[in-house]
Amino acid sequence: MAKIIQRFGADHFDYIVVDEFHHASARTYQQLLSHFTPRYLLGLTATPDRTDQSDILSLCDDNLVYRSDLFEGITQGILAPFHYYGIGDTTVNYQEISWRNNKFDEKELVNQLATQARAKHALKHWQEHKQTRTLAFCISKKHADFMAEYFVKHGIKAVSVHSESAIRRNDALSQLEAGTLGVVFSVDLFNEGVDLPSIDTVLMLRPTESKIIFMQQLGRGLRRCEGKDKLIIVDFIGNHHSFFNKPEALFKIGPTNANKKDFINDANDVSLVLPEGCFINYDPVAIDFMQQLTATRIDSQVELYESLKASFGYKPSMGAFYHAGGSIDTIRREYGQWWEFVAKQEDLSDSELACLTSHKAFLREVEVTKLDKSFKLILLESLLENDGFKAPANTLAIAQNSFGIFKRRQRLVVDLPEKYQALAALDTKQLKTWHTYWLNNPVNAWTGGSKAQGGKKAADKAYFKIEEEKLTYLTAIAAEELDAFNVMVQELVNYRFLQYEQRLTNKVIEGDSSPVNVLPDAANSIPYFSDLKIACGHFRTSSHETEEIEQIALPEKYGTLDPAKHFIARAMGNSMNGGKHPIHDGDYLLLEHITSNNAGSISNQIVAIERQDTSGDDQYLLRSVNKLSQGQYELVAQNSDYEPMMATEDMATFARLRDVIDPMDLYLHQSFMRADIPGLFGLEFNKGAWEAGHVCPKGQDDQFLLVTLNKQGKNADHQYHDYFKDGNTFHWQSQNSTSSTSGKGQRLINHKVNGSKLHLFVRKNKLEAKKGAPFYYCGAVNYESHEGEKPMSVVAGLDSELSESLKLEFVG
Known part of the structure; x- marks a missing residue:
């Protein structure tokens, strides 16, 4: 595959369609997706409820064309509403059961589940909530047989159905449909392919390591049927992190501890967002179990790894894991080396x-x-x-x-x-x-x-x-x-x-406190003569020295620039402040140096005129040039308050005006300390406000993102997933309290509609030379899409592509 792909350039195809896109995390798919940069990528999948759906979506720049999930199906009346009861599994200590390769040891698990105490607990809660026809899911044949026998002993018409059972699956379903059976205990035969709409109760007697299997089991009872107004779900929640798979699948909560805590709080407050007719209740024991699980460790390394995988849509690299705040030392102590750890994750x-x-x-x-x-x-x-x-x-x-x-x-x-x-x-x-x-x-x-x-x-x-x-x-x-x-x-x-x-970066060179983290000059850099003033009034004397020259890189929208010809200077005065394209006092001018020999036609163009005064000092003036008869030229101001003047022999063309530069373009890809950023926009620095990552100054329309990519040393709750997808696209994750309906979320999503600019400042590391590192201004960005809530994962497009040096620094 790799050899075939290399035959084509990265931009060879404008449009790429990838079928079976749920396999996008596979190595061959990753090779294709990482190599090509089409203008349009379309991914197709028939399994939108896969647990890695967010991964798939991020590979398509979070641009979801169509999707219909379980809640949408209920809202549209296609599926039945449900009442969900989460019961604390008090008779089983799941922490004592061996957990290998992301699953419980089956023998140990069965020994804990197939007990009188567990069966009694299940029967009690089933009787409290059941309706007429129940499908129950067990972990093994032994477990299913045990539960059926226990229910029968207590006067319940029940059977177990599996590959070795006395009753066949279809016969059991027929009896359940007819009402001669009340409960069918199953292992895996009913996960999918069962068409029995009259099932009105699902009894979950087993943990599940797969979100897909959980949703398939749940789906057995969601078919609509005459006389059936809802599905009852009785589920048992144990003291193990794997039980979060169920709410993650059903409510699409994020994989981090913060996401889980938010979900627990919403569930406890009965404030979960549900389709009409649906109801959910976790008993106090189940809530307590989940709170204990989130309190035992704030984002373990495995959780961070899985979270990154969900965010990226593929296995996170070691560098990405490190940047996100992962502890490589912890990984190494546990697994010996990075690749052993990745192997344990089956990646x-x-x-x-x-x-x-x-x-x-x-x-x-x-x-x-x-x-x-x-x-x-x-x-x-x-x-x-x-x-x-x-x-x-x-x-x-x-x-x-x-x-x-x-x-x-x-x-x-x-x-x-x-x-x-x-x-x-x-x-x-x-x-x-x-x-x-x-x-x-x-x-x-x-x-x-x-x-x-x-x-x-x-x-x-x-x-x-x-x-x-x-x-x-x-x-x-x-x-x-x-x-x-x-x-x-x-x-x-x-x-x-x-x-x-x-x-x-943190090293201070002996005898020098300056940082060693200095990026090379960007391409398209041209001189800026900060002390050269081009008069927009009357001829004005201006001297400039070579030591006053800065090199400024301008975006590609200004065209290809030659530092030997092009330069930047400031306008002074108001004589050109008029017409369709006024030039104001203090404007930055992009000028192209010309002489009388190479100027070409200058008629109807704006040029800088040079002459010497009586003392020999240079004077400069900006005017529009009109050619008159007999080789004469008239210098015209755009402001009608200034009279035209005739060009004389002591005047020479000095430079042609190419453009008036947006001041923010001068700052593009330049570095600034945090305290200096507000001043670029005429704002005052307030430490409390500007220490945040998303700054929305009072009385100011514009917003500012200040991002440190390397999260090493950050508290787990602040290890946001911030990274450049490429030189034109940035992925930013909000605080855990921000949702799309919150004030900050709405302001960010609607910034273009509201006439607000979103400015991006990024640094790789927090420190340089043991001091706070500067941020690089990456220009204005535009909201494109987002995914998730609390936190929001936002994709934004850059107005100006990163310079090559910043691409190497931030993208790699």
Whole structure:
């Protein structure tokens, strides 16, 4: 698949349709979706109630064309309303039952469920709420037989139905329909495919690890039938986190502890939003169980992982997990290494599992290897870029490529010896010296040549060897596993880069308090002469010095700009403040330098005129030029209060006006400290207001999102899922208290309708040089869609694409 995909460019197809889209998290689908960037992606699925529906939706930029769920079916009268009773399962301690691979040990579970005390508890609550025809779901044949026998002993007409039962499924259903049976106890035969609309009571006697199975079982009783006005559901809630699968499926609550707590509060307050005719009640014991479960741990690492998977629509990478505040150390203590943890979540393909088995030691070494500098990672990155795990790689070529990686990853240049830091490229002599240096450092380390103190060989295992000036990985990689191996190593390397760069970010260079986290200048940067004033009145003297020049990057909407020709200056005065396109005092002007030799036609254009005064100082004036007869030119102001003037020989064309710049475009992709952001918009900084992530200043229409991508060190309740989907799209998650109907939610959703701009400021890390890090202004963004409530997961489109340096910084 990968080889076929690579034949096409990322933008080769304008329109891609993917059938069976519920498989979108599969490796082959992910390869396709991550490679192509069509203008329109359409996903089709016939299973809209899958537990990963939110995953599927996020892959389509949260653009849902059509969906009809259970609540909608009830509202439309297609399905019967339900009354749900959640009963505390007081006779079973689920915490004592072994939990492996996301399911209970069946033998232990049956021994706890098939007891007199449990059956008595179930019978009591069933008798309180039942109607006439009951379908009951059990965990095993033994459990079903036990429950049927217990009910029969207490005068209830009941049978158990499974593959070995004396009565066949259809016969049992017929007797249930006729009223000669009151209860049918089943294992899995009735999960789907049963057409018995007269079932009016469902008895849930088993936990379920699958939200899909729960909804299928529930659906057995939702068919409408004459004389049936509702379905009764009697469900048992135990003291184990898996029981949250049921409300998550039925009420689509989010996967985080905060979501669960909000649901419990709503259930306790009887304020859940339900279709007309529906009712839900959890008894105090069930509520207490759920409150204990959410209080035992605020977002475990597994919960965070699953939450990210639900948000992204695919397995979160190690870097994404780290950025979201996940504790890699906790994962490692429990599972040994990252890929073992992912394997336990059943998120590895067969080829990845094979790689983990064959290369476990090396994968862990990449994850934990000590990094005094970034050299080991750079070497691995170079090997990955040059197919160095497929075939032995020439050490000179790898060294040269490694130097190029340093030039791309500018913040890592500080690791290099000083003589290499300023070099853009290596000449032949420098390359030879660099090659030797590279062999003596990371190559030496990965080949087991590092020495510990005292001159003794380090105990570290060698993972590579050098033969005939080629670096060779020591363990054979099966051809069918090579792609998976490269992906797994790349993911670890990406994480270690993030981790290492975080360390650099907080580092203060000796004798210098400035941060090392400096991004390279953006493309499309041109000079801004802050002290050059172009008069919009009468000729005005203005001198400028080269040290006053700033480099400002403008968005692509201003076209391709050449720093040798184009520059920015300020207007001064009001002579051009008139007409359809007035130029105001203080406006930023985009100008193109011209001379009398290359100006071309300037008639009916606005140009900057230059002349020298009697003292020899330069003077500048902005005017529209009209050509008169006999080669004469008239300089016309747009403001009628200013008289036209004739051009004279001491005047020369200096620059042509290209555009008047929106002041906010000057700030685009520039960095600002939090306290300086309000001033850009004429606002005052108030620490209480501007410390928030979503700022809505009083008396101000505009809104501001201030986002830190790396959530390391954040409380679990503040580990929001904020990330760039690409250079044009941002995913932002609100506070846990924000819903689409709340004031802030409505203001955000309707910002365009209300004439409000939504400004995005982003930083990668909270700190730089042990101080608060600045935010980069990413421009105005526009709400596109959202998913979920408390928190809302919002997708917004950027007005201006991220610069290449910010893409590398924020998107990767």
